[in-house]
Amino acid sequence: MNMHPNLAYTSLHGINHSKGETTVTSTAVAFTPVDSGNAPATLKIGWLPPDSGIPELDELRAEYERIAAQHSAEFAEVWRLTQEIEASEKRLEQARKSAYLNGTDPAEAGDQGIEALRESLAAARQRQGWAGQGLIDLINKAVGTVVEKHDEWIAALDDENAPLRAELAEAEARARELRTRAEGGGKLREWLRRTAVDGAEMPAAHFPYDEMPDAVPTDPAELADWKQQIMERAIYGGSPFARISDPEREHDEADVGRRYNREQEQAIEGTNDRMSEAARDRLRFEMAGEAGVI
Numbered sequence: 001m002n003m004h005p006n007l008a009y010t011s012l013h014g015i016n017h018s019k020g021e022t023t024v025t026s027t028a029v030a031f032t033p034v035d036s037g038n039a040p041a042t043l044k045i046g047w048l049p050p051d052s053g054i055p056e057l058d059e060l061r062a063e064y065e066r067i068a069a070q071h072s073a074e075f076a077e078v079w080r081l082t083q084e085i086e087a088s089e090k091r092l093e094q095a096r097k098s099a100y101l102n103g104t105d106p107a108e109a110g111d112q113g114i115e116a117l118r119e120s121l122a123a124a125r126q127r128q129g130w131a132g133q134g135l136i137d138l139i140n141k142a143v144g145t146v147v148e149k150h151d152e153w154i155a156a157l158d159d160e161n162a163p164l165r166a167e168l169a170e171a172e173a174r175a176r177e178l179r180t181r182a183e184g185g186g187k188l189r190e191w192l193r194r195t196a197v198d199g200a201e202m203p204a205a206h207f208p209y210d211e212m213p214d215a216v217p218t219d220p221a222e223l224a225d226w227k228q229q230i231m232e233r234a235i236y237g238g239s240p241f242a243r244i245s246d247p248e249r250e251h252d253e254a255d256v257g258r259r260y261n262r263e264q265e266q267a268i269e270g271t272n273d274r275m276s277e278a279a280r281d282r283l284r285f286e287m288a289g290e291a292g293v294i
Helices: 055-101 114-182 187-201 220-236 253-270 277-290
Strands: 009-013 025-029
Touching: 055 114, 187 220
Parallel strands: none
Antiparallel strands: 009 025
């Protein structure tokens, strides 16, 4: 938050208007204050939340609406008097002109009540200024209150919503379970597909049903990673890291390349001798990608 050096605003709390009295306690809260032009959003009636369930905030909202209504009424009165004065001045000008042309004293036309209207306008403008400043003061009081107490209020909201979040987590877990079941049996479905499709084309892709996880991921990225691990475990005998099991040589790119060449040939030789040339090429391509060769 950008604030002027040593800037503090006095936040007022504990307001009581029930008997026409105001009781407050003052607390210095540092923040950049709002003025009549630097925060237009605060001048909209919907700036403060309605029915928040936080007594102090609801009280501020009610006070804001009351002062805003006063300001709006005085603004309308200033506009009405301004228009009436302009109309009266035009009538007065016409009356004085007519008096002069008729040979009488223009002063006899009087002032058409303009002076009284001007006094009323001055009073309305003063009241409008009071209401405007009162609204700005109320806005700053609201900001100061929120700055001071937002941590407390947020913690209370979190506590209040904790059961809802727990219920939501249960619902999401149930939804994931149902989604997995709806997609065709999860583990069994994937084993059938792998045996009938991947394994039928490339015997190295066959995988033990007992070693497959019970739930197939539903997130596309997690599913792709899961299928990649299944393929690696099928080809490399149970561990996706078997081909680089030596930690000291894990990052040796030349060693990984040599291991890839050896294991590629071993895997291909161990597959069905009747494997099509296309299937052999596919296996070489997949293993090259897994080893980081391509």
